[in-house]
Amino acid sequence: MPAQLPDQVRIREVGPRDGFQNEPEVIATADKLRLIGMLADAGLRRIEVTSFVRADVIPQLADAAEVLAGLEPREGVAYSVLIPNRKGLENALPLIERFQEANFFLSASETHNRKNVNRSVEESLAELEGTISAAAGAGLRCEGVISTSFGCPYEGEVEPGRVLEIARALTGFGCEEIGFGDTTGMANPRQVGEFFGRAGEQLGGVELTAHFHNTRGQGLANALAALEAGVTSFESSFGELGGCPVPPGATGNIATEDLVSMLEEMHIDTGIDLGRLLEASRSAQEVLGRPLGAHTLVAGPVDWRPASRPR
């Protein structure tokens, strides 16, 4: 490879929140807890488990408190909760002993932010300032996620300087980690490499996380470009669950098993046991009653053993 690649990366599994939220059916709390346990067993050390959103808007996550109460605490595993607003934080704080990380989001583009949360970007930042400060003050490690960082389906191009400005604001509020989301899969590897090169220079001391979607099949190519630009933190979803499929039918998040397969084959350590991860995805298929889209889930892992046979 032309670029220096890292020896290891961190992967946050977002399926239990981002994936389950986007399912038409509400998944039973016991199934959620069992699947989260399987993900931790597979070696995932960062798992986004739920969100405190309005139950009438997103009934799939109405059991947020029950999920947190039922989680098995695990040494070395950080559970994270998506906090949409101040009210969400208030609902989450009584359960603060049950999770370690909180994440907060807004969009880099005005139109997408307004359609998503009915606020301007400045209004979102103003509310996030107090919410993130309060969460960080309560001892939660905070991640700020910036949607449409690589392009907006309504506005087209998104100015990288604006994304970095928002990132600096979020770190000022108390975020130790910034996630850059390619919400509708518009990023390309050249853009990703250039963006993270610049972000690395301007955001020293902050963990930079890449969150790609596979909308146009380029998700892992973008992950490779990010790796080459120095990124060592990724978010993905087991089975290829969830992740804003626009338009309907399109693929959302990159699949955790495909990302792990690529990285481990490249001798980049993820700490994840691909076989056990695939067990979790197969179990999710049973719960959901449908096949999931991750390529490695269909094809199986690369098997380098001599004389092995295709499965």
Next chain:
Amino acid sequence: MPAQLPDQVRIREVGPRDGFQNEPEVIATADKLRLIGMLADAGLRRIEVTSFVRADVIPQLADAAEVLAGLEPREGVAYSVLIPNRKGLENALPLIERFQEANFFLSASETHNRKNVNRSVEESLAELEGTISAAAGAGLRCEGVISTSFGCPYEGEVEPGRVLEIARALTGFGCEEIGFGDTTGMANPRQVGEFFGRAGEQLGGVELTAHFHNTRGQGLANALAALEAGVTSFESSFGELGGCPVPPGATGNIATEDLVSMLEEMHIDTGIDLGRLLEASRSAQEVLGRPLGAHTLVAGPVDWRPASRPR
């Protein structure tokens, strides 16, 4: 990007041979010709159109002579024909005015070659020597394709030195181009970058073509790694048709539209009009009566126009 990227690349469309061959139904010759015409209209300048194989073994390509006879000659478009053996060449030569390129294949691994053509690699090379010499002597531009160049489902690792040795033998027989096939999707970007770096050093003056499969979702990441290692020639299949899906249900060839989408977004010129290419894929969906798997076919191209709406 850390590496220097090319300004333009060449893409050979292999769907009309590799894709149609792997369909359960035999496609009507008129439909094949119409789809090939649409691909040429979309700007594809290299199209693999058929193969002279035994009609009792592969009835899907039994109309090879009719396809060649019906092709519209186009300025700047090279039609290529897969030639499996000496007999295939004999059958193709009477129609030599109708196509410009011939391609020939063997596997880099003994077990895969034996299962595929019931010969050792040395036996295949011995037969190919005469066949390729005859084709080149007749004025055809010859490509040698080496299957399982990045791993074998039966033997595991394939020694890069052995692949390059086979490549040198094929160029000695008269091949001006060598295609390296990742037949069951075992390649990873680190391996691809290292391999093509070495191939570029050792095979000066030969066109090196990358042929990736998306079996584990890494096809475009491997294409990016090849690009960064200096590769400017690729093979892919419109709609994501064809390409040895092992196991059944797995994805085969990378989709031409996803490759074109990535490259054009990176400002690398392919000469291909993505909109017209998608029309060809949509027409193929109608002919085949099923949806095809290319991501960009489902999601639509990235649309950077301000104020555009998700489709």
